[in-house]
Amino acid sequence: MAGPPVEPLSLWYRRPARQWVEALPIGNGRLGAMVFGGVDRERLQLNEDTLSAGGPYAPANTNALQYLPEARRLIFAGHYTEAARLIGDHMMAVPLREAPYETLGDLRLDFPAAKTIQNYRRDLNLDTATGTVRYTADGVTFEREVFATAVDGVIAMRLSADQPGRVSFQTGMPTPQRAGVRTMDNDTLVMRGTNASFGGIPGALKFEARIRVLARGGTVSAGPDSLSVERADSAILLIAAATSYRDFRDFGGDPEEVVTGQIRVASRKSFDALRAAHVAEHQRLFRRVRLDLGETEAMQLPTDERIKGFAVGKDPQLAALYFQFGRYLLISCSRPGGQPANLQGLWNDSMDPPWGCKYTININTEMNYWPVETCNLGECLEPLTAMVEDLTVTGARTARVQYGAGGWVAHHNTDLWRATAPVDGPPYGMWPTGGAWLCQLLWEHYLFGGDHEFLERVYPAMKGAAQFFLDTLVEEPSHQWLVTCPSLSPENSHPYGTSVCAGPAMDMEILRDLFANTMAASEILKRDAAFRSQLAAARERLAPLQIGKAGQLQEWLEDWDLQVPDPHHRHVSHLYALFPSDQIDARATPDLAAAARKSLELRGDKATGWATAWRINLWARLHEGDHAYDILRFLLSPQRTYPDMFDAHPPFQIDGNFGGASAIAEMLLQSQGGEIELLPALPAAWPTGSVQGLRARGGFEVGLAWKDGKLTSTTIKSLTGQPGRLRYGDRTRRIELKEGKTLRWDVRY
Numbered sequence: 001m002a003g004p005p006v007e008p009l010s011l012w013y014r015r016p017a018r019q020w021v022e023a024l025p026i027g028n029g030r031l032g033a034m035v036f037g038g039v040d041r042e043r044l045q046l047n048e049d050t051l052s053a054g055g056p057y058a059p060a061n062t063n064a065l066q067y068l069p070e071a072r073r074l075i076f077a078g079h080y081t082e083a084a085r086l087i088g089d090h091m092m093a094v095p096l097r098e099a100p101y102e103t104l105g106d107l108r109l110d111f112p113a114a115k116t117i118q119n120y121r122r123d124l125n126l127d128t129a130t131g132t133v134r135y136t137a138d139g140v141t142f143e144r145e146v147f148a149t150a151v152d153g154v155i156a157m158r159l160s161a162d163q164p165g166r167v168s169f170q171t172g173m174p175t176p177q178r179a180g181v182r183t184m185d186n187d188t189l190v191m192r193g194t195n196a197s198f199g200g201i202p203g204a205l206k207f208e209a210r211i212r213v214l215a216r217g218g219t220v221s222a223g224p225d226s227l228s229v230e231r232a233d234s235a236i237l238l239i240a241a242a243t244s245y246r247d248f249r250d251f252g253g254d255p256e257e258v259v260t261g262q263i264r265v266a267s268r269k270s271f272d273a274l275r276a277a278h279v280a281e282h283q284r285l286f287r288r289v290r291l292d293l294g295e296t297e298a299m300q301l302p303t304d305e306r307i308k309g310f311a312v313g314k315d316p317q318l319a320a321l322y323f324q325f326g327r328y329l330l331i332s333c334s335r336p337g338g339q340p341a342n343l344q345g346l347w348n349d350s351m352d353p354p355w356g357c358k359y360t361i362n363i364n365t366e367m368n369y370w371p372v373e374t375c376n377l378g379e380c381l382e383p384l385t386a387m388v389e390d391l392t393v394t395g396a397r398t399a400r401v402q403y404g405a406g407g408w409v410a411h412h413n414t415d416l417w418r419a420t421a422p423v424d425g426p427p428y429g430m431w432p433t434g435g436a437w438l439c440q441l442l443w444e445h446y447l448f449g450g451d452h453e454f455l456e457r458v459y460p461a462m463k464g465a466a467q468f469f470l471d472t473l474v475e476e477p478s479h480q481w482l483v484t485c486p487s488l489s490p491e492n493s494h495p496y497g498t499s500v501c502a503g504p505a506m507d508m509e510i511l512r513d514l515f516a517n518t519m520a521a522s523e524i525l526k527r528d529a530a531f532r533s534q535l536a537a538a539r540e541r542l543a544p545l546q547i548g549k550a551g552q553l554q555e556w557l558e559d560w561d562l563q564v565p566d567p568h569h570r571h572v573s574h575l576y577a578l579f580p581s582d583q584i585d586a587r588a589t590p591d592l593a594a595a596a597r598k599s600l601e602l603r604g605d606k607a608t609g610w611a612t613a614w615r616i617n618l619w620a621r622l623h624e625g626d627h628a629y630d631i632l633r634f635l636l637s638p639q640r641t642y643p644d645m646f647d648a649h650p651p652f653q654i655d656g657n658f659g660g661a662s663a664i665a666e667m668l669l670q671s672q673g674g675e676i677e678l679l680p681a682l683p684a685a686w687p688t689g690s691v692q693g694l695r696a697r698g699g700f701e702v703g704l705a706w707k708d709g710k711l712t713s714t715t716i717k718s719l720t721g722q723p724g725r726l727r728y729g730d731r732t733r734r735i736e737l738k739e740g741k742t743l744r745w746d747v748r749y
Helices: 064-076 080-090 255-267 271-286 303-309 316-333 364-368 378-403 434-449 452-472 505-525 529-540 573-577 590-603 609-621 625-635 655-668
Strands: 010-013 024-027 031-035 041-048 105-110 117-125 130-137 140-148 155-161 167-172 178-184 188-194 206-216 219-222 227-232 234-243 290-292 676-678 689-696 700-707 710-718 724-728 731-735 742-746
Touching: 010 303, 024 117, 024 130, 024 140, 024 316, 031 140, 031 234, 041 155, 041 206, 041 234, 064 080, 064 378, 130 271, 140 271, 155 167, 155 271, 167 206, 167 234, 206 219, 206 227, 206 255, 227 234, 234 255, 271 316, 290 316, 303 316, 316 655, 364 434, 364 609, 364 655, 378 434, 378 452, 434 452, 434 505, 452 505, 452 529, 505 529, 505 573, 573 590, 590 609, 609 625, 609 655, 625 655, 655 689, 676 700, 676 710, 710 724
Parallel strands: 676 724
Antiparallel strands: 010 117, 024 031, 031 041, 041 105, 105 167, 117 130, 130 140, 140 155, 155 234, 167 227, 178 188, 188 206, 206 234, 219 227, 290 689, 689 700, 700 710, 710 742, 724 731
């Protein structure tokens, strides 16, 4: 029976994947595959990150503006269901849905049948970003290695055996797309097609995928749509794919030119050279952070068995593996030049996946990027930054057409074509604060790195988002607070038959951040003083946070929280102020922190995958390490984690993986409120350990070691030369370091 891999940061199994959520993901930020590891048949399910349905479209509803005053009147009069009906009839996007992200299809390899199979193991080495399948069939040991290289832009697979002339297989490329597959040059499979239509919008993208087979020894022969390799010593497969997508307005690219160029260049290199360059580039990012939470005998078990036992056993290293798997996924699905991580990151096997596998920006897309700064992967934000810049263009039209406003707006969803109008119906889509929340991630990137050029780049997006709300905020009648209207608290119904309302707490919290961040950016950049004054005046008039009769943080302007249809709703939107924001702080605002705690208790700890992950981050911010760990045990159980460690919403959504990685970082290091807090929520389950390479706001890289639940040493490296303050429990220390210098703080008891 096969034992575990040498590399402890590996997912591994003793049988092939039988379903998609058992397969193992690889990706180079643009091209991805799920590797099944079969013996008789290998399947690589393939994705290219611009292969979505449809083409450029402008879904803003040109009738919406004339109905906006009546919608507001109905809401302020308390006629919520009538307002929702009017919004649904006259103010939603056309079409009502957005473009789904689509699978490319499969690479399938069929092998000669074997009588006996022994010592089977498949694994995914997170440190090298390489998948391996190894087994002995009828006395011959076979091995397959596969990786997706960001250096050369291809997926590369090598098939080998420990005896010469034993590698034989047939290849095919089945696909649900409108595509044809043929062979050329006796060693290459070519798939060409056009993406699907949706909502009456014709498919506009051409796409192409190529697979070249390079055999050592033996023979390669071609059929009409398949290749056969017979009696080779080894074989290398190079896979490339591209579409004609250039940007959300331009679909005139040449995918054939892209893929032929990538295959041509990669073919000139040995497999070992391709792999060495791939590993070096991956480790440049991956090895920045090291986490040790302790080791136990459970590490000798396959990953699926460890997941089954995590909630009841002692397996601290599985939490470290889960953390690093989240970082691995982010590196694999969000790299400069590609698309941002969507609801499933990069990996999807359907033409019509759950929720379209789009960008849900009322929590899920933002959660995908929560680990990017703390977990030292700042470069991985670039695709999201580029998407926000696109949204300022499409969102300006939506702001003008639907609201008569300047600036730009994005609602709760967007897609490859950067749609920004409200979709999916009033209970979900009539929420104008998605773009504003995305801007928070841009500001955070500046806080963590101090990159002045980056701030110059993104300031127009922040300013435009703020301008939209200066133009659209209205007075609510009871207190004359400035509020959003119409809006909703994502995706939660209040007691009056809908979710449509005015001024939900989350909107006010997001705008309080957006206005403050934009003001700070304008001051740093020394511009727009008059605009800054407008923001300051409006911010003072935003509806405040309120504590309800149960001691909870109110989700709405009215104290409705105990009357809602679903008291354990998955969203905890009003707690944005606690995390990811820092408007609520356990020390600085104890009353509000207590109210947030009460809201968490009322909602309960168990929810969908991503919502469970959010709860862990929230309890970590409340310094409740053991409570956070109890929820992590649920997140890392078979109820919320599939055998391949993908998050189970269910079905699969990748945001739970990213939210879980963020939560583990938050348990070990926090940096809100002007302080770098060390081990703020360390659970008793991790009594001894260390971490290196976490990032803190202010431009710091932090290393920690602890023993018996007590901090023993800290290293702080300044990346910007800015001063800071360390906190451990009640002890604080001011730090002033020159850029590039490191401080070591040995804590004595």
